Amino acid sequence: MKVFISWSGEPSRSIASELHGWLRVVVQHVRPWMSDVEIESGTRWNDVIAANLESADFGLVCVTRSNQSAPWLMFESGALAKRLDVARLVPLCIDLEPAEVISPLQSFQSRKLDMDGMRRLIHELREMSDNPMPREPVDRLFEAMWPGLEEQVRLAATQHINAEGPRRSPDDMLAELVTRVRNLERDTETEKQSSGPSRRDLRMLDHAVMTLDDSVSRLSLLTNYIAEFAHSVNRLEQLRFSERELTTAQRVSVDRAETNQQREAEYEIGVGDLVSHPKFGKGEVIDIAGAGAGQRAQVNFESGQIMWLVLRHSRLAPLAPEIDLDSSDN
Incomplete structure (x- = not known):
């Protein structure tokens, strides 16, 4: 196995x-x-x-x-x-x-x-x-x-x-970014109390804090977009898998129908038909018995043998009727 x-x-x-x-x-x-x-x-x-x-x-x-x-x-x-x-x-x-x-x-x-x-x-x-x-x-x-x-x-x-290696989640990165901003604000307040920074320095600091806040918002929004995109990709894979299964099932159904039609066509042999067998040669059908998968035909072969054969397994092939050329000329 x-x-x-x-x-x-x-x-x-x-x-x-x-x-x-x-x-x-x-x-x-x-x-x-x-x-x-x-x-x-x-x-x-x-x-x-x-x-x-x-x-x-x-x-x-x-x-x-x-x-x-x-x-x-x-x-x-x-x-x-x-x-x-x-x-x-x-x-x-x-x-x-x-x-x-x-x-x-x-x-x-x-x-x-x-x-x-x-x-x-x-x-x-x-x-x-x-x-x-x-x-x-x-x-x-x-x-x-x-x-x-x-x-x-x-x-x-x-x-x-x-x-x-360990992978950092978006939440971890956001938390670190917020912590850094708070540390920066705390350091600025300490410097202000001790040395008194200039207005220019304070404006630059305010601008940096605003930029970081905006980055945090954008990163949070991007994280949501990524999660939605991953969900959409997973759903698309599921739909593609279902489509392949449906296509395969339809193909199998069509193949089975064609096979059944071929088998039914192979059984369309009647009394008086000329047939050929790979082992016994040519012969004429003289009787038909049964129906469906168990249908049998009695064949009189040119060799003199008369045999009953199950049509489903016999490999009998119908032959076109022989034309009498002399009769057709008259």
């Missing part, structure tokens, strides 16, 4: 790589696939990824707070979701709770990347085997292997935080 592991950015990539090797040991009937490990140098990576998405039986999406709206993660998740009649898709929550996953991934049952969540996931994979192992040996193997994976997940998350 092929398990496609989807990722985007760090620490999602590092954790997906650890899962790739760990799953091979704990659930031995699965074949994990991850692009960062499996794609060989010099190959067309997009063709390889598309082929493995098409053949996957199970999808794991390594989700973090920062990547759950990433376009590439959405593309791979959408491709896996199209195969839901034969495959399953599970968002694996790394640094967030399943309830915090946003659309469209929130439509699927998530699992937390902790001991309880991974134990449930392992047993779900075990039960999908044609010959599943007993629960107890799998539990013992899981408990022996889990501490190693837990430590690698912790290291990957820690390294990502250290490499990225």
Whole structure:
């Protein structure tokens, strides 16, 4: 059973790589696939990824707070979701709770990347085997292997935080700016009492304070615009994902209708028709029995054989009637 592991950015990539090797040991009937490990140098990576998405039986999406709206993660998740009649898709929550996953991934049952969540996931994979192992040996193997994976997940998350560095929120920056303005006013008042600054200095100070106040207002307004823009982008991604799903469903419906029409056309063979079979050669239909998918035809072949064939599986091809040229000349 092929398990496609989807990722985007760090620490999602590092954790997906650890899962790739760990799953091979704990659930031995699965074949994990991850692009960062499996794609060989010099190959067309997009063709390889598309082929493995098409053949996957199970999808794991390594989700973090920062990547759950990433376009590439959405593309791979959408491709896996199209195969839901034969495959399953599970968002694996790394640094967030399943309830915090946003659309469209929130439509699927998530699992937390902790001991309880991974134990449930392992047993779900075990039960999908044609010959599943007993629960107890799998539990013992899981408990022996889990501490190693837990430590690698912790290291990957820690390294990502250290490499990225702390991010300051707009509120923090606004608070610092206000503090600096107040300190500047306090220092000015102290200097005024001690040395008596000139009017020119006071005017310059007032202008600086007014400029800082205006900057604070503009930064606050810009923060609101950024939040609204991020919400709009997220909504647009959701609409695009829904549109792709609808288009795919319509295409599948049209393909099925065309296939049914072709099959119905293949069954339009009647008594007296000339037909050809790839093994038995040419012959004439002398009887028809049954209807629908079980409809049969009795054919008298030129070889002298008379056989009943099920039209759905027989590969009989109708032939055009032979024209008697002598009769037509007369």
